[in-house]
Amino acid sequence: MSMESRISSWLRCYRCWSRNLEVQVHYDAIRPIDPETGIPTEGDDEIQESVVQCLDCMHDQPHLTFERDRVVPVEDRWERMVAGTPWVASCTVTVDADQVEACAGPEAVESLTYGAFGDAGTREFFTHVRFHKHHDDEISVHLLVELYARNPEEASEVLNNAARGAIEITSLAEESRPPAHAQGDTH
Numbered sequence: 001m002s003m004e005s006r007i008s009s010w011l012r013c014y015r016c017w018s019r020n021l022e023v024q025v026h027y028d029a030i031r032p033i034d035p036e037t038g039i040p041t042e043g044d045d046e047i048q049e050s051v052v053q054c055l056d057c058m059h060d061q062p063h064l065t066f067e068r069d070r071v072v073p074v075e076d077r078w079e080r081m082v083a084g085t086p087w088v089a090s091c092t093v094t095v096d097a098d099q100v101e102a103c104a105g106p107e108a109v110e111s112l113t114y115g116a117f118g119d120a121g122t123r124e125f126f127t128h129v130r131f132h133k134h135h136d137d138e139i140s141v142h143l144l145v146e147l148y149a150r151n152p153e154e155a156s157e158v159l160n161n162a163a164r165g166a167i168e169i170t171s172l173a174e175e176s177r178p179p180a181h182a183q184g185d186t187h
């Protein structure tokens, strides 16, 4: 397999398969200032955060990450997401209350999502928190989750691995993949 075809298998939007991507990179730098000129000296810029996006469907690409000078695939994620289809799960995750920073106010949805599924919940999955309930020191978060997987077993495995507490999946249904972007699908 040529280098190019190997790269094109993962360097594409996982939803619409477009290869028209961009990366947003945020740097943070601390540099000593030259006392004679006022010019900061060269220093290491530290990447704080990077997000790869598809310019055709505008979605984030959590199967791609920016490392040093190039975008590389996230090994345990890209094949499942690029080759998979969307699955929608209705589920309940029960976690210790102290895993949820805020359950009311403007931060509530993100805190509940992060409390239930960690990074996967806020970066990879599309989630909708339907409601939550307190029981003593625990919070049950009821959510609808969309994730990409190649079959139902893999979809439940991904949900189980991401859940930060006991998870109960009450339904899991396959959706159809969004239409492929015409130009990205010529290989």
Ligand SMILES: [Zn+2]
Binding pocket: 013, 014, 015, 016, 017, 018, 054, 055, 056, 057, 058, 059
């Ligand atoms: Zn796309």
